[in-house]
Amino acid sequence: MILLCILILLALCGPAHGTCGQTCGLRPMISTLSSTRVVGGSDVLPGTGAWAGIASVRCYWNPPVSVHVCGGTLISSQWLLSAAHCFINRTNPLSEWAIVFGATSLAQTGPDVEVRRIKRLIMHEKYVPVLEYNDVALLELDRPVRCRYNIQTACLPGPSMNLPEKKNCYVAGWGDRIVKSSGRDILQQAKVEFVNNQLCNSSEWLDGYIYDFNVCAGQGGVSTCQGDSGGPLVCEDKRAGVFWQLGVTSWGIGCARPKRPSVFASTQYYYNWIWKTMGRKPVTPTVTPAPAPTYTAAPQPVVTQPTQPCPFPREKLRQFFIMLKDILQYLKGKLF
Template sequence: MCILLVLVLLALCRPVQGTGDTCETCGHRPMDYDSDKSRVVGGRDAQPGTWPWIVSIQSPWQAGTGHVCGGTLIRPQWVLTAAHYFIEARNIEAWRVVAGATQLSHLGPEAQVRNIKRLLVHDQYNNISQSNDIALLELDQPVQCNIYVQLACVPQPSLKVSQLTTCYVGGWGATAEGALASNDMLQEAQVLLIDTHICNGSGWYRGAIHQHNLCAGYPQGGIDTCQGDSGGPLVCRDPRAERFWLVGVTSWGRGCARVRRSGVYVSTRHFFNWILEQTELQPAERPAPTPAEVQPAERPVPTPAETDNATPSPFPYQKLVAFFKLMRELLQYPWAGKS
């Protein structure tokens, strides 16, 4: 029994090998860097694997690396992005999506490249008001999840986004307003969610913000997304779990990092049902099932095991899985000296 207890303790303390090899969960960062140490006063280079759900969407007619805009993996074969970059897009099957990348000019063995099979733009998108600026890309082949490629968690409408205080944006867009070229290295920045009533008020956007938008940045400016970052993720850490929620899709803004001109994002929870309907992962007439009601084979969107009222587990999910696997192996071991 003492040997058994020692082995159990070792299993809980040792690093879990091969975590993130499946796409059954979402919002995890296997290469989890300490977010408190990555707080920024401006955009900076992201470390490999920091944001494993972000992708670069590239056109064969774009100069340089071909980067046009960003996107977010929400299923192995589906990317969520902004609609406005695809209004005049041609030969979409020739475009490509790059997952697992940090530096676009040197992708490295961890990068996965896929072509686009299908583009689905929201049927109520308005390119003048930028309302419903959201689109889906179906890939020709699913990605393989690993420590560099993971899925983001799309929140249900009940998520209280205002309670999430640690949020980040990222992308390969321009690092200065008016810059002609995208950035080669993935950039990251911490931002604050700004109350939409403030963001929509006098001296800010004066009524241009829709009910399905979010604002993020800083009132004084200085940190923001820019051209080429559109379609990329705005993610927030859930303080009760080791996960991130994809709360927004980068949409638009006036200039970059201007005072009282924060970035404007599409709130993903408002489009949860639309996403399920368009991807045919769930019939439109059925309400979204709870995690307990969904069988693994029919899970519409990877969702966290924790509910809104959950408390953090004392051990990370992956280590608990490793623990139970080890226990199963130990119980099957032919112990000698049985009394």
């Protein structure tokens, strides 16, 4: 009965169609979250407006079958934010991709679900595959999305914004491990521990692989996994009554391993790039941001002839070497 009343209020008082940007950062349903791992985490309840900014990035082949590849978040009526590595090995044209908004189940259809095609894909010009430097991408949709209670934009914090203590942070996605462990195709959510970059980059954690363009969250049983790439990391700002998207899911060493948190592309770091790329005036920072690390950018990827219709998640070379290091340290402890 309480849930029904909430849904009625949302229907009566929720924003009208076409008001994308008027409301952002709609909240995850915190009351439904538990301490379970995101690998088999809790379902996102349909019809509640939770995770209203999230979208499923899918590709198709004949016969018409869709495959969830990555997540993404709506940041304006016609632009989606996701991860660049989701598209680095794509072998089919953009016309065979689709973005699905407003659904909590991958099989969900109906008037509350919006489907758009990709008009243009813009990967960060300094994206480096395998190392996953600058792992962000923007997708321009073929036509604007009609926003409503279950489809809204994500809130991106400016580069100089001083965010409050990050105690209530959450991730969501339809990742492979999540779906397989739950046995269903329902969007999963979990509360994760935010890990500051200094600790995340220490020798016992990710040992020098973290840069200013990264943020870390989730470890030791709570984390994102394969198939969650491109999706959001959000943290609650109780003062503003909003959830800020602090990260775009990028990479990780395994899933939910101790001292191996998930790594995200920082939305604060890429804030100006995001808005400039969309053709909008970026916000001038009030403080000087930290200098970017020095590295050599790889050339833009060359799309070869199709060998398979969709890219599938694969282990990164970096992940292999870190895991190898863990094994060697374990063996060393056993021998000595």
